[in-house]
Amino acid sequence: MNSIDPQVQREVLRRRTFAIISHPDAGKTTLTEKMLLFGGCIDVAGAVRGRKTQRSATSDWMELEKQRGISVSSTVLTFEFEGKRVNLLDTPGHHDFSEDTYRTLMAADCAVMVIDLAKGVEAQTEKLFRVCAMRRIPVLTFVNKVDRPGQEPLQILAEIESKLGIEPVPQNWPLGFGPDFRGLVDLATERVHLFGEQTRDRRGETQTIDLAELSDQDENALQASILSQAREEVELLATAGTTLDRERFLAGEISPVFFGSALTNWGVEHFLRGFLELCPPPRARQSDRGAIEPSRAEFAGFVFKIQANLDPRHRDRVAFVRICAGRFEREMEVMHSRTEKKLRLRRAHRVFGQERETMDEAFPGDIIGLVNPGEFRLGDTICTGEPINFEPLPQFSPEFFAILRCRETLRRKQFSRGLEQLLEEGAIQMFTDSRAARSEPILAAVGELQFDVVRFRLESEYNTQTDIQWLPFKMARWIEGDVEDARRLTLPYSSRVVKDQDGSPAVLFQSLWDTEYAQRENPGVRFEEARGLKQESPSVLTDGSSAD
Structure with missing residues (x-):
């Protein structure tokens, strides 16, 4: 190894x-x-x-x-300059797309x-x-x-x-x-x-x-x-x-x-x-098996971005993989660490903005685009040799919550497929209330403009027009345990106990005062602003005081 x-x-x-x-x-x-x-x-x-x-x-x-x-x-752009292979990750500057920027920074040196x-x-x-x-x-x-x-x-x-x-x-x-x-x-x-x-x-x-x-x-x-x-x-x-x-x-x-x-x-x-x-060349990355050196013989990389309809003519999904170790070769067989399945990487591309070309080999620091028929999720690790898992990508508390509805009943299938793919990208988050018999999924995002993007893409890429119903919630807090444990907590009447798209329990609050009340009434419970971050990490994408 x-x-x-x-x-x-x-x-x-x-x-x-x-x-x-x-x-x-x-x-x-x-x-x-x-x-x-x-x-x-x-x-x-x-x-x-x-x-x-x-x-x-x-x-x-x-x-x-x-x-x-x-x-x-975020966009991947690659060029050569004076003997160096430069992989440039252009990120959104607007606050509403901060979560995409954070995931991209996970792939940068x-x-x-x-x-x-x-x-x-x-x-x-x-x-x-x-x-x-x-x-x-x-x-x-x-x-x-x-x-x-x-x-x-x-x-x-x-x-x-x-x-x-x-x-x-x-x-x-x-x-x-x-x-x-x-x-x-x-x-x-x-x-x-x-x-x-x-x-x-x-x-x-x-x-x-x-x-x-x-x-x-x-x-x-x-x-x-x-x-x-x-x-x-x-x-x-x-x-x-x-x-x-x-x-x-x-x-x-x-x-x-x-x-x-x-x-x-x-x-x-x-x-x-x-x-x-x-600028430093690629360095060792932390995993569940310790530091992984880039020059090791075994291949390893992780998915930091998924983009649907990069080319609308193909209607495909591309998983962007940051190579962290070893050599990538087209047609190579890798282990998908989360599912423990073996995959053959037949369709790998070098992506330049919206353009793409087939890649036969790549090395640590490079970004490859894998045509993704549904196997990959954000944060997934793929590797050869002994299975490893790189650090997970975090999920931050949204600040805007709404329910989207398809205007045309006959377009609901396209609407559902579009939402599913946008969720895979991490463009939006989804919460569900399991208590309601016919609960509509609650969509959430760090910024309001993200909803404009989602609705625009549903219309332009999936031909489905939507109506939006804004909800009064302003933040989500993740808790340990299961949803039933969360229902036994002492919470403000205006809050709602939900689970996110991965099944993790969370509470939606309407104000910071509500979160402080919940913390006072439940001193033995941690209400986390982000999921997948280390405990000592500060809040960086919300408007909390630790970010300012």
């Missing part, structure tokens, strides 16, 4: 698998597009504003994403946090950073939109440290910012990259010169002051700033910071090179 495969070891060292996180509109999808541009995967970077006259972003393949100009589903220079560290960025901290995922920071009016760069560094509790370590520094932005200083070499006119889809040319040799003799007073301020700040950072320590970065104690503008490509290529140098 501990044998090492030299070929796997070589391939592991050139893999970089990371997720991009941010608050909406910080520029995450734009940065993703520009990294693909430099990786040679696309010729023209797609606009992300959703205008009908512009191309949609490569990562935003769903029709609703194109209409609204937002990411609502590193995260890139995008911050808007003007807006600083925003609420959703902070929450997603807490997820990374909880998972001990190292985080790099890209401060975007330096060519627009915003905060002083030193203020941004102070805000990162005060709000996130991590020490920022700048790797480059803007020469001016906002309308006065002229270029970026590489702090390691003190070389200045001066940017000329560039377009959205081209790299453009830069002039590179030593900071000490840069002259302001022929410049006006404003530009002379920009150069003077940059020199002072670079000197300050050299004497008082923290130096980059790779071990501290991998431990999540510091975050390397890069400045730039994704829209105009300023600093993106420098960031990509710096990122590939700092």
Whole structure:
């Protein structure tokens, strides 16, 4: 089980698998597009504003994403850059899709946090950073939109440290910012990259010169002051700033910071090179049999995402598997650890946005898409050799609850199939009240917008229109034991005892006061905000105080 495969070891060292996180509109999808541009995967970077006259972003393949100009589903994008295989996981920035982002972070070895220079560290960025901290995922920071009016760069560094509790370590520094932005200083070499006119889809040319040799003799007073301020700040950072320590970065104690503008490509290529140098290759993963090293000979991976109708023409479901150890080969036979069944993996794809191509082999850090006729669930482990199970994916407390009804009786079969597949994806959660003879399933989601996505997809992909009835519940709490045990608890009259889609007992509450009342009246019972997390893990996706 501990044998090492030299070929796997070589391939592991050139893999970089990371997720991009941010608050909406910080520029995450734009940065993703520009990294693909430099990786040679696309010729023209797609606009992300959703205008009908512009191309949609490569990562935003769903029709609703194109209409609204937002990411609502995580997307896998792979490209080669200077000898490295880069697996980029583009995640939704909107709070309503945080659960999908969390599951995607489980598949990442590193995260890139995008911050808007003007807006600083925003609420959703902070929450997603807490997820990374909880998972001990190292985080790099890209401060975007330096060519627009915003905060002083030193203020941004102070805000990162005060709000996130991590020490920022700048790797480059803007020469001016906002309308006065002229270029970026590489702090390691003190070389200045001066940017000329560039377009959205081209790299453009830069002039590179030593900071000490840069002259302001022929410049006006404003530009002379920009150069003077940059020199002072670079000197300050050299004497008082923290130096980059790779071990501290991998431990999540510091975050390397890069400045730039994704829209105009300023600093993106420098960031990509710096990122590939700092981002760790795949590392050991914890399982029920201890740490699983990526270079071991036996194959192992886990399902972190399921997507129905990735290609509406095929009406199929794709299970996204993060390879954690060993070598994947098409047609190989694996053990499905949950069911203890053996499966032959005949249809495996490399997925790029909505596009796909057959994969013959893959290595740790890679993401493969398996056509899923129903065998897989989120969190499933597949492996060869001795069966193992990687850490389970968590389920978080929803904040919105409703009952969906199919408008047309003749479409109920399609409606039921659509809901079943969306439940498999984890797009929504489902609770049932076993006391009621004809209880309708209660659907729930972390964010209200998730219901818009579900209804849109039921209509566009399954041709079933729905009506929605909102319910007054605001949170779910999981408890140990069975449903009958839960019914014997002292609970507020307005609460409801239910079981989730896996049969685990839970209580739906209408307010935080109700949950506190239930805890006081039942001191020996734990009411958990999430299922599948370790006891010491904080709440990161709800609006609880530990997330803020």
